[in-house]
Amino acid sequence: METDVWNTDMPAPSPGAIDQGTTRLAPGITTINTRAQANVTRVKGLSGSVEGCGVAVGLGNGEIGVFSSAGDLGPHLKPHDAAVTGLADQGDTLFSIAQDGRLSAHDLKNGNRNTLFTSPGEWLSSLVVAPKTGMVAFAVGKKAIVLPTAQSESGAQDFEFDNHPSSVSGLAFSPDGKRLAVSHYDGVTLWSLDGSDEGVTLCWKGFHIAVSWSPDGRFVVSATQERELHVWDLVTDKDFRLGGYPAKPHMLDWTTPETGPVQLVCSGADVVTAWPFGDVGPGRLPPVEIGYVYTGRVTAVAPHPTRPLVAGGYTTGTVLIGGLQKGEAAFARIADDETISGLDWVGASSNVLAVGTRGGSLDFITIGELRLQ
Amino acid sequence: MTEILNETGGSACAEDVCQDDARTVPQMSTDGKTPVTILTGYLGAGKTTLLNRILTENHGKRYAVVVNEFGETGIDNELVLDAEEEIFEMNNGCICCTVRGDLIRILSGLMDRADDFDGILVETTGLADPGPVVQTFFVDDDLRDRVKLDTVVTLIDAKHFLGKVDEQHEAEEQVAFADVLIINKQDLVSDGELGTVKAKVRQINPHARLFTTTNSGVDLGEILDQGSFDLQTLLELEPGFLEEDPEDHEHDDSITSVSLTCGEPIDARRFSEWMRMLIREQGTDIFRSKGILKINGDDRRYVFQGVHMVMDSEWGVDWDTPAPVSRLVFIGRNLDEEALASSFAACAAIKAAA
Secondary structure: OOOOEEEOOOOOOOOOOOOHHHOOOOOOOEEEEEEOOOOEEEEEEOOOOOOOOOEEEEEOOOOEEEEOOOOOEEEEEOOOOOOEEEEEEEOOEEEEEEOOOEEEEEEOOOOOEEEEEEOOOOOOEEEEEOOOOOOEEEEEOOEEEEEOOOOOOOOOOOEEEOOOOOOOOEEEEOOOOOEEEEEEEEEEEEEEOOOOOOOEEEEEEEEEEEEEEOOOOOEEEEEEOOOOEEEEEOOOOEEEEEEOOOOOOOOEEEOOHHHOOOEEEEOOOOOEEEEEOOOOOOOOOOOEEEOOOOOOOEEEEEEOOOOOEEEEEEOOOOEEEEEOOOOOEEEEEOOOOOOEEEEEEEOOOOOEEEEEEOOOEEEEEEOOOOOOO | OOOOOOOOOEEEEOOEEOOOOOOOOOOOOOOOOEEEEEEEEOOOOOHHHHHHHHHHOOOOOOEEEEEOOOOOOOOOOOOEEEOOOOEEOOOOOOHHHOEEHHHHHHHHHHHHHHHHOOEEEEEOOOOOOHHHHHHHHHHOHHHHHHEEEEEEEEEEEOOOHHHHHOOOHHHHHHHHHOOEEEEEOHHHOOHHHHHHHHHHHHHHOOOOEEEEOOOOOOOHHHOOOOOOOOHHHHHHHOOOOOOOOOOOOOOOOOEEEEEEEEOOOEOHHHHHHHHHHHHHHHHHHEEEEEEEEEEOOOOEEEEEEEEOOEEEEEEEEEOOOOOOOEEEEEEEEOOOHHHHHHHHHOOEHHHHHO
């Protein structure tokens, strides 16, 4: 495999340099502020059809609140005894994992709950649901476990992959749901879910801390402790690095093809970075940088599902919404020193952004006719 | 990767006898970051006894504990977590940038339930090199945001230390890294033997606070929430923090401490270049370094500390003495005191200008 390095030159954020007194919310922004019982660990917009179930919010005390896009509390779930570490949904089913070793499935339509997996005393992490096949995967120690759900075809088997050199740090399904990417020390291993191979390891010496698979299935991207992204092109068998981050870029997400050529969006810098992938990868193009310097460091990102917009949350509590083509941005939340721990788009037209913080704030921000500058 | 003299601070890649019945309540810090105490020492030195005391004594604080040998504590506590030591050497191949990936994962996870505890204790295995554990707190952004390394506590088995220290580097290095040294099981040795152990320990690390105990019976208020890695704490301890080293240095490959002073203001650029070169060439052998400097042309105290090649630095309050004296201390292997003294002296502004 060949390696290339492309660096963008991003200055390190300088906390305190922003003048909070002169920062103004973008016109048209309205916000509903609420407080959660504990620190917010996860925010997941829901795609199901159950009325009043727009977003699920996981907390440090193991509780999960389901809210409407207007910020009204719907089902209040208490499936876990310790911090929620992952939320995912499929249809009207919400899946959750936590530091109590449990994977739960909640039917939001009828309120039923099933425990799909339990391993007391162990932490579960990296929850993902496979598109199409309805399989669910999570990590526990050095193992990645894949289980069928009610949505999977009957007879679908479960898998336990444990041949990894370190604890599993991230998981991603391929877009067809037939393969699982597992990140760990010194690379990413791709497992086929038909049991047809022994796993293929994409090697790159480094401490890989997250992994994501591009929507077209061509690229596997990992984030590393060394503050870079590592990209493997499965078509050409080449790999390359995207660097220049002042901190670990561990939140990775992709824009949807409906909003234009696909971009890889990630955290870690003082701006949201959106790398142009399109069909062939970024080549030597720099990323679009969304936001302003000196607002802190980006800790959470959420591409809009239907418009060419991305939301970025910061260590300072700032939330920006920006355009994916030119990087123009507007303030949707003003800094208050509460690090943003999760954000996601909510509602039928996705015009509400749900934002959670480590301090326990939970805001519902309606963007209205957003004008970016 | 080293920035010695940056304006904003930040990191870069560069005899007391304790009374068993004395108990004070540790005071927790107020800057919002959770303090982390590291417990090192050989198997049998008394780490588990000390851990159990911290977990069961009524001091009103809750601790999460990361252990390597699960079950050994015998305590049923959901905040006792098992870490399988996962050492990671960073991509540049520099041994000094080796970190503990398992700690990053577990401590980041613990911070998702930060309301549940007031502090974190990390127990290392008896054979562990404390370097990667300590460095992890300097180099990881997420941990730097949310937790702060408080103190390295090293337990020493009075009976077996002298037999181990010459054979196994780890025993010596655990002493070198310590902020607090506890010579435990003093009841099992004679006064003469205890004196020899103390002298050996002091030769390696003359600056750590030293306690001699039976049954790990140190006052918890002396080891928890000490702010040993807090640069402002270092400033408060000045000027007494660097007492003169013992004179009887052995000239072999054992670990020693070197203290340096300079009464002339220091040239910032010269000092920065010298430190960069020093930690590049000898960082592997330098376990801890600390210093408070009078920089030429600046009224503020400049304070730094490092572990191997990683460093933290910041500016403190103004000097309030008419003739400020800059002080440095290094603890390491193969340190050439004369060479270090002359190269530090060459950093004086008056020499730089000449």
